[in-house]
Amino acid sequence: MRNHLTEDQFARCAAGQGKRAELEHLRKCTGCAAELDDFKTGLGRFRTALRQRVDDRLASRPLHLGAARAPRAIRVPLWRWGVVFASVIALLLPFFTTVSKKPEGAQPGIETNANAIMDAVNRHLSRSVPAPMEPAFSLIPTEEFITEPGGVQ
Amino acid sequence: MNTANPALEFEDFDRLVEQHRTRVFRFVFASVHDLDLAETITQDCFWNAYRSRSSFRGECSVNTWLMRIAINLVRNQVRNRRFQFWKKAQRVDSDQIHDWPDHRISPEERAAVNEQVQAIWEATDRLSERQRTVFLLRFVEDLDIHEIAQSTGISESAVNVHLFRAVRSVRRRLGRNK
DSSP, rough: OOOOOOOHHHHHTTTTOOOHHHHHHHHHHHHHHHHHHHHHHHHHHHHHHHHHHHHHHHHHHHOOGGGGGGGOOOOHHHHHHHHHHHHHHHHHHHHHHHHHSSTTTOOOOOOOOOOHHHHHHHHHHHSOOTTTTTOOOTSSOHHHHHTTTTTOO | OOOOSSGGGGGTTTHHHHHHHHHHHHHHHHOOOOOHHHHHHHHHHHHHHOOOOOGGOOOHHHHHHHHHHHHHHHHHHHHHHHOOHHHHHOOOOOOOOOSSOSSSSOOOHHHHHHHHHHHHHHHHTTSSSSHHHHHHHHTTOOOHHHHHHHHHHSHHHHHHHHHHHHHHHHHHHHHHHH
């Protein structure tokens, strides 16, 4: 044992777990004993003050623990709901505007029925005054013309 | 307090709350340094205990079990607070305890005692979460090492390591304040 307790030895003694040699030293060394006593007194005062503070608080404002049985509502600040709502609106707004807006130059429905197509072609060819540089098969759908052999070809 | 039927402990829940609320509230307040927050956490502690009362098997005392719930709630709170840096910035000075109740001593002595108590209060605030928990359970709640190990879920040797470090740290800070 050196002249005084090390930090570890002091901590052990303060926690009430001093070894025999350390306790022996405390009996002989008034400096270490006084320091340990001072530290323990401080802790005791701390405990007393803390208990007093809590007792004062409980006396002035008792805990309402009856409410502890009821499920606690999730407390979300109102402004957060506002942010969420605005974000959802901002995300959905473009979708609704594009869906509701009809294309300006919408083409009429393209005929797929063979007889109807032939009627349309006949009407087109039998016009009295065809427009100059007009494509001959403008009424025939391009995809059908390419992919379906045996159609209007 | 191991009973044959652990569920009996919760038969009269109001009485159980009455018995343990001060202790739980005190520990939580000493951990978070905020009376309002401590009140909320204490409420949560008893609510959680009531909800999970069926899981209590009587392997430890109700007090130890409640302390374990409180420790977990405090830990969650501390972790949440770590990420809420803006709340840290807004945080006003935490609740104080520097009002020594003994009025028989002189004003000078009282001031010295208040200073000492306040220094320990601030020193505990600077300990790591685990060191603070062990320190408070030992020196404020007077639990022994075995009970602290049960409450915190760590081994007794680990409890000792944290306790000694906490004592060293508090002592150093007290030395600085002298």
